[in-house]
Amino acid sequence: MKKLISTILILCLCLGIYSCSKSSDEDDLKESTTTDNDTTTDTTAPILAEVTAVTTPDNDTTPAYTFSSTEAGTITYGGSCTSSTTSASSGNNAITFSTLSDGTYDNCTVMVTDNASNSSSSLAVTTFTVNDFSFSSSASDNASIGFGQTYQYQLNTSGSYSGTITYSLGNEPDNMTISSSGLVEWTPTKASDITTHQDITITVTTASGYVLTETYDLTVTGTCVSGNVMSIWSGDQRSSTDSSKFLGNITSYTDNESDICGRSNNLDCTAENNYDYATSDSSVNLHIGPTPSATKGNVFFYNQYDNTTHIYLFWMFGVGGSSTANKVHLDVFTANNESSDNVVESDDSPETNRESQSESSGLYSSTYTGRYDYDNCCSDGGVIGPFSGNTYRIFVDLGGKSSLTSSHNTSSADDLKASGVSGYDLGTGSLSSLKYYSKDNSSFSLGNVDNFTVGYNSTLTCGN
Numbered sequence: 001m002k003k004l005i006s007t008i009l010i011l012c013l014c015l016g017i018y019s020c021s022k023s024s025d026e027d028d029l030k031e032s033t034t035t036d037n038d039t040t041t042d043t044t045a046p047i048l049a050e051v052t053a054v055t056t057p058d059n060d061t062t063p064a065y066t067f068s069s070t071e072a073g074t075i076t077y078g079g080s081c082t083s084s085t086t087s088a089s090s091g092n093n094a095i096t097f098s099t100l101s102d103g104t105y106d107n108c109t110v111m112v113t114d115n116a117s118n119s120s121s122s123l124a125v126t127t128f129t130v131n132d133f134s135f136s137s138s139a140s141d142n143a144s145i146g147f148g149q150t151y152q153y154q155l156n157t158s159g160s161y162s163g164t165i166t167y168s169l170g171n172e173p174d175n176m177t178i179s180s181s182g183l184v185e186w187t188p189t190k191a192s193d194i195t196t197h198q199d200i201t202i203t204v205t206t207a208s209g210y211v212l213t214e215t216y217d218l219t220v221t222g223t224c225v226s227g228n229v230m231s232i233w234s235g236d237q238r239s240s241t242d243s244s245k246f247l248g249n250i251t252s253y254t255d256n257e258s259d260i261c262g263r264s265n266n267l268d269c270t271a272e273n274n275y276d277y278a279t280s281d282s283s284v285n286l287h288i289g290p291t292p293s294a295t296k297g298n299v300f301f302y303n304q305y306d307n308t309t310h311i312y313l314f315w316m317f318g319v320g321g322s323s324t325a326n327k328v329h330l331d332v333f334t335a336n337n338e339s340s341d342n343v344v345e346s347d348d349s350p351e352t353n354r355e356s357q358s359e360s361s362g363l364y365s366s367t368y369t370g371r372y373d374y375d376n377c378c379s380d381g382g383v384i385g386p387f388s389g390n391t392y393r394i395f396v397d398l399g400g401k402s403s404l405t406s407s408h409n410t411s412s413a414d415d416l417k418a419s420g421v422s423g424y425d426l427g428t429g430s431l432s433s434l435k436y437y438s439k440d441n442s443s444f445s446l447g448n449v450d451n452f453t454v455g456y457n458s459t460l461t462c463g464n
Contacts, residue, residue, distance in 0.1 A: 041116075042114070042115075042116035042118065043116070043118065044071075044118060045114070045118040045119055045120050045121075046069045046070050046071035046073055046088075046112045046113075046114050046118065046119075046120040047069070047070045047120060048067055048068065048069050048070075048110065048111070048112060048120050048121070048123040049067065049068045049123070050066075050067050050123060050125070050126060051066040051067055051068050051092055052064070052065065052066035052094075053065070053125070053126040053128065054097075054105075054125065054126070054128035055128070056127070056128035056129045057128075057129040057130070057131045057206070057208055057209055057210030057211075058128060058129065058130050058131070058210075059130075059131050059132055059133050059134055059159065059210065060130070061099050061100050061101070061102075061130055061132050062096050062097060062098065062099055062100070063096070063097050063100070063128065063130065064094065064095070064096055064097075065094075065095050065096075065097060065110075065125060066092055066093065066094045066095070067092075067093055067095075067110055067123055068091060068092050068093065069088045069089070069090060069091070069093060069112045069120070070090060071088075071090055071112065071114045071118075072087075072088055072089050072090050072114065072115070073087075073088050073112040073113050073114040073115065073120075074086060074087060074088070074112065074113050075087065075088050075093075075095075075110060075111070075112055076110075076111045076112075076113065076119075077108070077109070077110060077111075078107075078108065078109035078110075078111065078122060079105070079107035079108040079109050079125075080100070080105050080107055080108055081097045081098075081100070081105060081108035081109075081125065082097065082098045083095045083096060083097050083098055084096075084098065088112045095110075100130050101130070102130055102131055102132055102133075103129070103130060104127065104128070104129045104130075104208065105125070105127065105128055105129070105130070106127040108124075108125035109122040109123060109124055109125060110122070110123045110125065111123065129208050129209065129210065131159070131206055131208060131210040132159040133157060133158075133159040133206060133210060133212065134157065134158055134159050134212065135155070135156070135157055135158075135204075135212060135214055136156045136157060136158035137153075137154065137155060137156040138214070138216070139153045139155070139184070139200075139202065139214060139216040139218075140216035140217070143216050143217055143218045143219060144218070144219045144220075144221060145188065145218065145219075145220055145221070146220070146221055146222045146249075146438075146440065146442065147188050147193065147194050147220055147221065147222035147223065147224055148187070148188065148189070148222065148224075148229050148249055148251055149187070149188075149229075149248055149249035149250075150185065150186070150187045150231065150246065150248065150249045150457070151176075151184070151185065151186045151187070151188075151218065152183065152184065152185050152243070152246060153183075153184040154181075154182060154183050154184075155167065155178075155182035155183075155184065155202055155204070155214070156182070157182075157204065157212075163206065163207025163208065164207055165204055165205065165206050165207070166180075166204070166205050167179070167180070167182050167202065167203070167204055168202075168203045168205075169184070169200070169201065169202060169203075170200070170201035170202075170203060171198075171199050171200055171201055172186075172197075172200050172201075173186060173188070173193060173197050173200075173218075174190075174193075175187075175189075176200075178202065182204070183243065184202065185243070187229075187249065187457075187458060188220045189458065190224070191224040193220050194220045194221070194222065194223070194224065195219075195220060196217055196218070196219045196220075197217065197218045197219075197220070198217045199215055199217070200215065200216055200217070200218055201213055201214070201215045202214045202215075222440065228252065228303065228311065228456060228458075228459055229249050229250075229251060229456075229457050229458050229459065230249070230250045230251075230252065230301055230454055230455060230456055230457055231246065231247075231248070231249050231250065231454070231455065231456075231457040232246075232247045232248060232249075232250055232436055232444055232452060232453070232454045233245040233246055233247060233452065233453045233454075234247060234451070234452050234453075235451060235452070235453065236333075236395050236397075236451060236453060237393060237395070237453035237455075238333065238335040238336075238393040238395050238453060239335075241453075247444050247452070248444060249457060250300075250301065250436060250437075250438045250444070250454065251301075251438045251439040251440070252300070252301035252302055252303040252311065252438075252439060253288050253289045253290075253300060253301070253302050253303070253437075253439050254288075254302075254303045254304075254439065255269040255274070255288050255304060269287065269288065269304065270304065270310075271302055271304065271310070271312040271314075271344045271345065271383050271385060271386075272344055272345045272383070273287075274286065274287050274288050274289070274302055274314075275314065275316075275344075275345040275381070275383050277345055277346075277347055283318075283319055283347070283378050283379040284316050284319065284347065284379050284381055286316070288302065289302060289314060289437070290435075290437040290441060290443075292316055292318070292319035292379065293318075293319060294318055294319055295318070295430075295431060295432045295433075296431060296432055296433045296434070296435065297315065297316070297317045297328065297428060297431045297433065297434035297435070297446075298314075298315065298316050298435060298437055299313070299314065299315045299396075299434070299435070299436045299437065299446070300313075300314050300315075300436065300437040300438070301313060301314070301454070302314055302383075310385075310386050311385060311386055311387045311388065312344060312383050312384065312385030312386055312387070313383070313384050313385060313387070313394055313454070314381070314382075314383050315370075315381050315382060315383075316379060316380070316381030317372055317374065317379060317380050317381055317431060318374055318378070318379040318380065319379045325374070325375040325376060325430075326372075326373075326374060326375075326429040326430050326431060327372065327373045327429045328370070328372040328380065328427070328428050328429050328431065329370065329371050329372070329402070329424060329425065329426050329427060329429075330369075330370045330396055330397060330398050330426055331367070331368070331369055331370070331396075331397040331402050331403065331404050331426060332367070332368035332369075332370065332384065332394065332395070332396050332397070333365075333366075333367055333368075333394070333395040333397070334364070334365060334366045334367075334368075334384070334387075334392065334393070334394050334395075335363075335365045335392065335393050335394075335395070336363045336365070336389065336391040336392050336393060337363060337364045337365070337366075337387050337388065337389060337392040338362065338363060338364075338388045338389030338392070339364065339385070339386045339387060339388045339389075340357065340359070340364050341357075341364060341366055341384055341385050341386060341387060342354055342357075342366075342384065342385075343368070343382060343383070343384055344383040344384060344385055344386075345382060345383040346381070346382040346383070347372075347374075347378070347379065347380045347381060347382070348380070351370065351371055351372050351373075351380060351382065352368060352369075352370050352381075352382030352383075352384070353368060353369050353370075353371075354366055354367070354368050354384075355367040355368060355369055355404050363389070363391070366384075367404055368382075368384060369402070369404050369424075370382055371424075387456075389456065390456050390459070391455075391456065392455050392456050393453055393454075393455035393456075394453065394454050394455055395451065395452075395453045396451060396452055396453070396454070397426060397450070397451045398426055398427065398428060398434075398446070398450055398451055398452075399426055399427065399450025399451060400426060400450065401424065401425065401426070402424035402425070402426055404424075433445060434446040436452075436454070
């Protein structure tokens, strides 16, 4: 009996212990299930905002853009814009759009999808314009001009654009202009122009509104001398002048009323006396003008007294006693001269010869042949004029076949053969150079042109 009671107690005790253990396991299972049921699902979409819009107009075809996002995620682009950047972080995101063509972009969007597949609303990129457009020239590369000379600068651009572009100037000197094709032109004509003109601004505006500016300084050098200013162009510019052929302005050598060209006979310094052909050495003995050279050709204007009248065109080849044998053959055509011009001086008549002259409405046009043949004892050259008015042009033909006859007759067999015959070969022979000189001894090389035109451009006054 006592043994049975012990067995029952042991059995009850064991059952009690088992019941406690089982209750604990069930509670653990119940707690795990609750945790799973309490898991929160992310349903919040990123919020986007524009931080830095694309500069507009922009000449960068891969423009920069910055937006912010409240969550990290994957970027999706819409409209005409794409980018290689496809991941967004929380905060600001700087991206670069892939290459865009010129044009206006008003449909570009950005969207971010987070890791829970929540997508933001599309962020509209502020409308912008792309113009792949820039300057390819610089006015500051050669920003100096002599007084009385014409300054020219052709503004060039690169890139592509649609529609027309317009040009304008700012802070420019008086009378400086810019054409519809971007050509800047100006001739300093007042003493006050001789200075450095600072911060001249060229503005270029495209049809889409993109603006480029170029700012530079322009320095005018020299001194003001009242009187006529002539210009030089390449080619035949007798009837009209082509600005693309313009080489520059030239000023003439000038004497004064009391000047006698260094001569002892007290004669005025006329064009003939200035050339001073000396029979004793058969060479030019120039008093006012560029220094003669044995192997170079010089061309220049000479104005007697007042720099406004008595204007003559000089040319010379070689100088006595040191010249090498040479032949120079040229044709000269004058037009719109208010004076009846003629040969004023020539080393050997008729090396410089007037072939014809016509007059219409008070204006004269003439033709001249120059057939020069000199050796190491002599020089050659000629003087024609006078020229007056404000429309005269003088065309000098140096290349190809002559269209004029020639009455030049010397002992040279070649020249005798060509006498009176059209189709004469023109050229500068073995001259090392041919240059046009201004009063300040600046010069334009004529060695690379077959012909050129010189003539009146404007009149300078030295008032402010």
